[in-house]
Amino acid sequence: MSKDNHKETLHSERRAFIKTTVLGGGAAILTGIPLVSYFIAPALKKATGKWVDFGAVEDLSPGSIEMLTYEFMVKDGWLVLPQRGFVWAKSNTDHNIKVFSSTCTHLACNVIWQEETNHFLCPCHSGRFDSNGKPVAGPPTKPLATLEHKIEEDNLLVYLTL
Ligand code: FES
Structure with a gap:
């Protein structure tokens, strides 16, 4: 493998990693907020x-x-x-x-x-x-x-x- 090909491979792996991290984090936030509000909201409601x-x-x-x-x-x-x-x-x-x-x-x-x-x-x-x-x-x-x-x-x- 040439030096340029190796650099290109590392670059695309890094991009894939960042893309996965951003998408995974977004998905976690999108599913996490409703889950947290589902469990927390009733507890807060009782206090009102x-x-x-x-x-x-x-x-x-x-x-x-x-x-x-x-x-x-x-x-x-x-x-x-x-x-x-x-x-x-x-x-x-x-x-x-x-x-x-x-x-x-x-x-x-x-x-x-x-x-x-x-x-x-x-x-x-x-x-x-x-x-x-x-x-x-x-x-x-x-x-x-x-x-x-x-x-x-x-x-x-x-x-x-x-
Ligand atoms: S609900 Fe059973 S005695 Fe009042």
Whole structure:
């Protein structure tokens, strides 16, 4: 092999190596970004939430537990979907407010407040919680989650996770 042929061969091998590296790197980036976002995005999503305004705090009757409903739009990728639900607000006579999640801690059905029995009842497996959200009967072992809330300009705002 002549010296010129040897140089030409080395040059074309180097070009092939660079081409492979660039193409391989590009392919890795193109497949890696969707893969990473597929696994990371749900974890990030769980951490998000929003303050929802439930209106005038004076509308809550002291000494009662009331259902507060909500509906707002949530952007999920290209879709904008409604998110609906409700929470339970317990307003004590001293205007101390507690807000309970309506999600049963057993298998996530919605609990309903029953004034006659003074319990939150879960219709799915007859779980029961007392007026402080403590489980008292049925399969649930954990209390109802209490939700972060605040009062701003006389309105009750509750932090809901999305
Ligand atoms: S989901 Fe509530 S008791 Fe099972």
